[in-house]
Protein backbone atom coordinates (compact mmCIF):
# COMPACT_ATOMS: atom_id res chain seq x y z
CA UNK A 1 0.00 0.00 0.00
CA UNK A 2 1.38 3.45 -0.87
CA UNK A 3 2.49 5.60 2.03
CA UNK A 4 0.36 8.43 3.32
CA UNK A 5 0.69 12.13 2.67
CA UNK A 6 -1.37 15.11 3.81
CA UNK A 7 -3.23 17.71 1.74
CA UNK A 8 -4.31 20.63 3.88
CA UNK A 9 -7.87 21.63 2.96
CA UNK A 10 -10.05 24.69 3.54
CA UNK A 11 -12.45 24.30 6.47
CA UNK A 12 -15.11 26.30 4.61
CA UNK A 13 -15.05 24.94 1.04
CA UNK A 14 -12.59 22.04 0.94
CA UNK A 15 -10.26 23.89 -1.46
CA UNK A 16 -6.48 23.40 -1.27
CA UNK A 17 -4.60 25.49 1.32
CA UNK A 18 -1.14 26.94 0.90
CA UNK A 19 1.00 29.01 3.27
CA UNK A 20 0.62 32.62 2.11
CA UNK A 21 3.77 34.73 2.54
CA UNK A 22 1.89 38.04 2.63
CA UNK A 23 -0.79 37.00 5.12
CA UNK A 24 1.55 34.73 7.13
CA UNK A 25 -1.39 32.35 7.31
CA UNK A 26 -2.75 29.39 5.37
CA UNK A 27 -4.96 30.60 2.56
CA UNK A 28 -7.59 28.81 0.45
CA UNK A 29 -6.93 28.94 -3.29
CA UNK A 30 -10.69 28.91 -4.02
CA UNK A 31 -12.46 31.13 -1.46
CA UNK A 32 -9.51 33.13 -0.03
CA UNK A 33 -10.37 32.15 3.56
CA UNK A 34 -7.34 32.29 5.84
CA UNK A 35 -6.45 30.17 8.87
CA UNK A 36 -3.63 30.42 11.38
CA UNK A 37 -0.96 27.70 11.50
CA UNK A 38 -2.16 26.76 14.98
CA UNK A 39 -5.77 26.20 13.80
CA UNK A 40 -4.63 23.93 10.98
CA UNK A 41 -2.04 22.07 13.07
CA UNK A 42 -4.70 21.23 15.64
CA UNK A 43 -7.13 20.10 12.96
CA UNK A 44 -4.60 17.86 11.20
CA UNK A 45 -2.86 16.48 14.28
CA UNK A 46 -4.65 13.13 14.13
CA UNK A 47 -4.43 12.81 10.35
CA UNK A 48 -0.68 13.51 10.37
CA UNK A 49 -0.06 11.06 13.18
CA UNK A 50 -1.98 8.37 11.28
CA UNK A 51 0.06 9.11 8.15
CA UNK A 52 3.32 8.76 10.08
CA UNK A 53 2.17 5.48 11.60
CA UNK A 54 1.18 4.12 8.21
CA UNK A 55 4.52 5.10 6.69
CA UNK A 56 6.29 2.98 9.26
CA UNK A 57 3.97 0.04 8.74
CA UNK A 58 4.06 0.28 4.96
CA UNK A 59 5.63 -2.85 3.54
CA UNK A 60 6.76 -0.97 0.45
CA UNK A 61 5.10 -3.62 -1.71
CA UNK A 62 4.97 -1.16 -4.58
CA UNK A 63 8.69 -0.84 -4.58
CA UNK A 64 8.99 -4.49 -5.50
CA UNK A 65 7.59 -3.75 -8.94
CA UNK A 66 10.38 -1.30 -9.68
CA UNK A 67 13.93 -2.00 -10.64
CA UNK A 68 16.31 -2.26 -7.69
CA UNK A 69 17.92 1.08 -8.57
CA UNK A 70 14.57 2.87 -8.80
CA UNK A 71 13.27 1.35 -5.60
CA UNK A 72 16.31 2.56 -3.72
CA UNK A 73 15.65 6.21 -4.49
CA UNK A 74 11.89 6.44 -5.05
CA UNK A 75 8.83 6.41 -2.89
CA UNK A 76 5.17 6.10 -3.78
CA UNK A 77 2.44 8.08 -2.09
CA UNK A 78 -1.27 8.25 -2.65
CA UNK A 79 -2.73 11.75 -3.14
CA UNK A 80 -5.62 12.17 -0.66
CA UNK A 81 -7.36 14.62 -3.03
CA UNK A 82 -7.40 12.74 -6.33
CA UNK A 83 -6.02 9.35 -5.19
CA UNK A 84 -3.43 9.36 -7.96
CA UNK A 85 -0.14 7.69 -7.12
CA UNK A 86 2.65 10.18 -6.54
CA UNK A 87 6.16 8.99 -7.29
CA UNK A 88 8.68 11.03 -5.35
CA UNK A 89 12.37 11.16 -4.71
CA UNK A 90 13.26 9.49 -1.40
CA UNK A 91 14.06 12.92 0.10
CA UNK A 92 10.85 14.69 -0.91
CA UNK A 93 9.12 16.19 2.12
CA UNK A 94 6.76 18.70 0.51
CA UNK A 95 5.63 18.92 -3.11
CA UNK A 96 2.46 19.32 -5.17
CA UNK A 97 0.45 16.58 -6.83
CA UNK A 98 1.21 16.61 -10.58
CA UNK A 99 -2.35 15.48 -11.34
CA UNK A 100 -4.56 17.77 -9.22
CA UNK A 101 -1.97 20.41 -8.29
CA UNK A 102 -2.76 20.22 -4.56
CA UNK A 103 0.04 21.10 -2.16
CA UNK A 104 1.18 17.89 -0.51
CA UNK A 105 3.21 17.26 2.64
CA UNK A 106 4.85 13.99 3.69
CA UNK A 107 4.51 13.95 7.52
CA UNK A 108 6.92 11.04 8.02
CA UNK A 109 9.74 13.13 6.53
CA UNK A 110 9.38 15.65 9.37
CA UNK A 111 9.03 13.13 12.16
CA UNK A 112 11.25 11.57 14.81
CA UNK A 113 14.94 12.13 14.11
CA UNK A 114 13.92 14.12 11.02
CA UNK A 115 11.92 16.65 13.00
CA UNK A 116 13.20 20.16 12.26
CA UNK A 117 13.74 22.59 15.13
CA UNK A 118 13.01 25.80 13.26
CA UNK A 119 11.63 27.33 10.09
CA UNK A 120 11.88 30.81 8.63
CA UNK A 121 8.53 31.12 6.82
CA UNK A 122 8.37 32.67 3.34
CA UNK A 123 7.99 36.46 3.52
CA UNK A 124 8.11 37.14 -0.22
CA UNK A 125 5.68 35.47 -2.61
CA UNK A 126 5.84 34.31 -6.21
CA UNK A 127 4.94 37.78 -7.56
CA UNK A 128 7.92 39.26 -5.71
CA UNK A 129 10.18 36.55 -7.10
CA UNK A 130 9.00 37.10 -10.69
CA UNK A 131 9.49 40.86 -10.32
CA UNK A 132 13.05 40.31 -9.08
CA UNK A 133 13.70 37.97 -12.00
CA UNK A 134 12.51 40.57 -14.56
CA UNK A 135 14.76 43.14 -12.88
CA UNK A 136 17.65 40.71 -13.25
CA UNK A 137 16.87 40.38 -16.98
CA UNK A 138 16.40 44.12 -17.52
CA UNK A 139 18.60 45.63 -20.22
CA UNK A 140 19.75 42.21 -21.47
CA UNK A 141 18.50 42.67 -25.05
CA UNK A 142 20.20 39.60 -26.44
CA UNK A 143 18.93 37.21 -23.79
CA UNK A 144 17.66 33.98 -25.43
CA UNK A 145 13.87 33.60 -25.48
CA UNK A 146 14.16 30.42 -23.39
CA UNK A 147 14.78 32.73 -20.40
CA UNK A 148 12.02 35.26 -20.89
CA UNK A 149 9.25 32.89 -21.98
CA UNK A 150 6.25 33.55 -19.70
CA UNK A 151 5.38 29.89 -19.18
CA UNK A 152 8.96 29.14 -18.15
CA UNK A 153 9.07 32.05 -15.70
CA UNK A 154 5.85 30.76 -14.09
CA UNK A 155 7.86 27.64 -13.16
CA UNK A 156 9.81 29.59 -10.53
CA UNK A 157 9.59 27.51 -7.34
CA UNK A 158 9.46 28.31 -3.68
CA UNK A 159 11.72 25.84 -1.88
CA UNK A 160 12.32 25.33 1.82
CA UNK A 161 15.99 24.33 1.91
CA UNK A 162 17.21 22.24 4.87
CA UNK A 163 20.04 23.82 6.88
CA UNK A 164 22.16 22.73 9.84
CA UNK A 165 22.77 25.48 12.37
CA UNK A 166 25.93 25.04 14.46
CA UNK A 167 26.61 26.45 17.92
CA UNK A 168 30.17 26.49 19.12
CA UNK A 169 33.01 28.25 20.90
CA UNK A 170 36.38 29.23 19.49
CA UNK A 171 39.32 29.67 21.88
CA UNK A 172 42.14 31.51 20.27
CA UNK A 173 45.79 32.35 20.91
CA UNK A 174 47.29 34.87 18.53
CA UNK A 175 50.58 36.64 18.14
CA UNK A 176 51.28 39.38 15.62
CA UNK A 177 54.25 41.46 14.63
CA UNK A 178 53.08 45.07 14.64
CA UNK A 179 54.87 48.28 13.62
CA UNK A 180 54.27 51.98 14.29
CA UNK A 181 56.23 54.80 12.70
CA UNK A 182 56.90 58.34 13.70
CA UNK A 183 58.49 60.96 11.39
CA UNK A 184 60.08 64.23 12.40
CA UNK A 185 62.73 66.70 11.24
CA UNK A 186 65.84 67.17 13.31
CA UNK A 187 68.16 69.87 12.02
CA UNK A 188 69.23 68.85 8.54
CA UNK A 189 67.75 65.38 8.89
CA UNK A 190 64.36 63.92 8.24
CA UNK A 191 63.94 61.03 10.65
CA UNK A 192 61.52 58.13 10.45
CA UNK A 193 61.39 56.05 13.58
CA UNK A 194 59.86 52.56 13.39
CA UNK A 195 58.88 50.79 16.56
CA UNK A 196 58.35 47.03 16.58
CA UNK A 197 55.81 45.35 18.81
CA UNK A 198 54.95 41.82 19.70
CA UNK A 199 51.18 41.89 19.94
CA UNK A 200 49.55 39.08 21.89
CA UNK A 201 45.86 38.35 21.95
CA UNK A 202 43.85 35.64 23.62
CA UNK A 203 40.13 35.43 23.27
CA UNK A 204 36.99 33.39 23.17
CA UNK A 205 34.35 33.84 20.48
CA UNK A 206 30.95 32.20 20.87
CA UNK A 207 28.84 31.25 17.88
CA UNK A 208 25.14 30.59 17.66
CA UNK A 209 23.35 29.16 14.63
CA UNK A 210 26.12 29.26 12.02
CA UNK A 211 24.27 27.98 8.92
CA UNK A 212 25.32 25.46 6.25
CA UNK A 213 22.75 24.02 3.85
CA UNK A 214 22.05 20.31 4.21
CA UNK A 215 20.92 19.52 0.67
CA UNK A 216 23.32 17.98 -1.86
CA UNK A 217 21.14 19.32 -4.71
CA UNK A 218 21.76 22.96 -3.74
CA UNK A 219 25.08 24.45 -4.88
CA UNK A 220 26.91 25.52 -1.70
CA UNK A 221 28.27 28.78 -3.11
CA UNK A 222 24.75 29.82 -4.15
CA UNK A 223 23.33 29.05 -0.74
CA UNK A 224 26.15 30.92 1.02
CA UNK A 225 25.65 33.93 -1.28
CA UNK A 226 21.94 34.11 -0.40
CA UNK A 227 22.76 34.73 3.25
CA UNK A 228 22.26 36.34 5.64
CA UNK A 229 18.93 35.09 6.89
CA UNK A 230 17.43 37.13 9.67
CA UNK A 231 16.81 34.92 12.71
CA UNK A 232 14.26 37.37 14.09
CA UNK A 233 11.62 35.59 11.95
CA UNK A 234 12.77 32.09 12.88
CA UNK A 235 9.97 30.15 14.61
CA UNK A 236 9.58 26.62 15.98
CA UNK A 237 8.92 24.26 13.07
CA UNK A 238 5.36 23.43 12.11
CA UNK A 239 4.40 21.35 9.11
CA UNK A 240 1.66 23.81 8.14
CA UNK A 241 4.30 26.26 6.85
CA UNK A 242 5.12 23.77 4.08
CA UNK A 243 2.01 23.51 1.83
CA UNK A 244 2.50 25.35 -1.48
CA UNK A 245 6.28 24.96 -1.47
CA UNK A 246 8.81 22.26 -2.23
CA UNK A 247 10.94 20.77 0.49
CA UNK A 248 13.47 17.96 0.65
CA UNK A 249 14.65 16.49 3.91
CA UNK A 250 18.40 16.77 4.53
CA UNK A 251 20.66 14.38 2.62
CA UNK A 252 23.95 15.73 3.96
CA UNK A 253 24.44 14.89 7.63
CA UNK A 254 25.35 17.42 10.33
CA UNK A 255 28.72 15.69 10.77
CA UNK A 256 29.53 15.78 7.03
CA UNK A 257 28.72 19.47 6.90
CA UNK A 258 30.47 20.61 10.07
CA UNK A 259 33.70 21.35 8.17
CA UNK A 260 31.95 24.15 6.30
CA UNK A 261 30.74 25.67 9.54
CA UNK A 262 34.19 25.24 11.12
CA UNK A 263 35.89 27.18 8.34
CA UNK A 264 33.44 30.04 8.83
CA UNK A 265 33.85 30.05 12.61
CA UNK A 266 37.62 29.99 12.28
CA UNK A 267 37.74 32.84 9.74
CA UNK A 268 35.36 34.97 11.79
CA UNK A 269 37.47 34.36 14.90
CA UNK A 270 40.68 35.39 13.11
CA UNK A 271 39.02 38.58 11.82
CA UNK A 272 37.39 39.43 15.15
CA UNK A 273 40.57 39.01 17.17
CA UNK A 274 42.76 40.84 14.63
CA UNK A 275 40.30 43.75 14.71
CA UNK A 276 41.07 44.29 18.41
CA UNK A 277 44.73 45.02 17.64
CA UNK A 278 44.36 48.51 16.22
CA UNK A 279 46.67 51.46 15.93
CA UNK A 280 49.45 49.64 14.07
CA UNK A 281 50.74 50.61 10.65
CA UNK A 282 51.37 46.96 9.79
CA UNK A 283 50.19 43.86 11.57
CA UNK A 284 51.48 40.47 10.46
CA UNK A 285 50.15 37.32 12.15
CA UNK A 286 52.87 35.05 13.48
CA UNK A 287 50.88 32.57 15.53
CA UNK A 288 47.21 31.80 14.87
CA UNK A 289 45.84 29.07 17.06
CA UNK A 290 42.08 28.49 17.04
CA UNK A 291 40.50 25.64 18.94
CA UNK A 292 36.87 24.98 18.11
CA UNK A 293 34.50 23.13 20.38
CA UNK A 294 31.04 22.22 19.18
CA UNK A 295 27.87 22.70 21.08
CA UNK A 296 24.30 22.06 19.91
CA UNK A 297 23.28 21.56 16.30
CA UNK A 298 19.82 22.57 15.12
CA UNK A 299 17.93 21.56 12.00
CA UNK A 300 16.00 24.29 10.16
CA UNK A 301 14.25 25.12 6.88
CA UNK A 302 14.95 28.45 5.12
CA UNK A 303 12.92 29.91 2.22
CA UNK A 304 14.35 30.33 -1.29
CA UNK A 305 12.79 31.09 -4.68
CA UNK A 306 14.57 29.38 -7.52
CA UNK A 307 14.46 28.98 -11.30
CA UNK A 308 16.78 26.93 -13.47
CA UNK A 309 16.86 27.62 -17.21
CA UNK A 310 18.45 25.20 -19.64
CA UNK A 311 19.91 26.69 -22.78
CA UNK A 312 22.40 25.25 -25.26
CA UNK A 313 23.16 22.31 -23.01
CA UNK A 314 24.02 24.55 -20.03
CA UNK A 315 21.89 25.29 -17.01
CA UNK A 316 21.60 28.76 -15.54
CA UNK A 317 20.33 29.35 -12.05
CA UNK A 318 18.48 32.27 -10.54
CA UNK A 319 17.69 32.37 -6.84
CA UNK A 320 16.20 34.80 -4.36
CA UNK A 321 16.21 34.72 -0.57
CA UNK A 322 12.50 34.22 0.24
CA UNK A 323 12.83 36.26 3.42
CA UNK A 324 15.09 39.22 2.56
CA UNK A 325 14.82 39.44 -1.26
CA UNK A 326 18.59 39.18 -1.80
CA UNK A 327 19.10 37.65 -5.23
CA UNK A 328 21.84 35.98 -7.18
CA UNK A 329 22.11 34.55 -10.67
CA UNK A 330 24.57 33.00 -13.08
CA UNK A 331 26.02 35.20 -15.82
CA UNK A 332 23.41 35.32 -18.55
CA UNK A 333 24.25 34.15 -22.08
CA UNK A 334 23.91 36.16 -25.29
CA UNK A 335 21.81 34.71 -28.09
CA UNK A 336 24.16 35.06 -31.10
CA UNK A 337 21.23 34.67 -33.48
CA UNK A 338 19.45 37.63 -31.88
CA UNK A 339 22.64 39.64 -31.87
CA UNK A 340 23.24 38.89 -35.56
CA UNK A 341 19.67 39.85 -36.47
CA UNK A 342 20.04 43.09 -34.57
CA UNK A 343 23.33 43.80 -36.30
CA UNK A 344 21.93 42.95 -39.76
CA UNK A 345 18.89 45.12 -39.03
CA UNK A 346 21.13 48.07 -38.20
CA UNK A 347 23.25 47.54 -41.31
CA UNK A 348 20.12 47.34 -43.46
CA UNK A 349 18.73 50.52 -41.92
CA UNK A 350 22.03 52.29 -42.49
CA UNK A 351 22.01 51.07 -46.13
CA UNK A 352 18.49 52.39 -46.72
CA UNK A 353 19.31 55.79 -45.23
CA UNK A 354 22.46 56.03 -47.34
CA UNK A 355 20.50 55.05 -50.45
CA UNK A 356 17.93 57.80 -49.82
CA UNK A 357 20.61 60.39 -49.27
CA UNK A 358 22.40 59.45 -52.49
CA UNK A 359 19.18 59.55 -54.50
CA UNK A 360 18.34 63.10 -53.50
Ligand SMILES: [Zn+2]
Pocket residue numbers: 010011012013014015028029030031032033
Ligand atom coordinates in the same frame (compact mmCIF):
# COMPACT_ATOMS: atom_id res chain seq x y z
ZN1 LIG B 1 -12.06 27.74 0.79
Ligand SMILES: [Zn+2]
Pocket residue numbers: 079080081082083084097098099100101102
Ligand atom coordinates in the same frame (compact mmCIF):
# COMPACT_ATOMS: atom_id res chain seq x y z
ZN1 LIG C 1 -3.78 14.76 -6.54
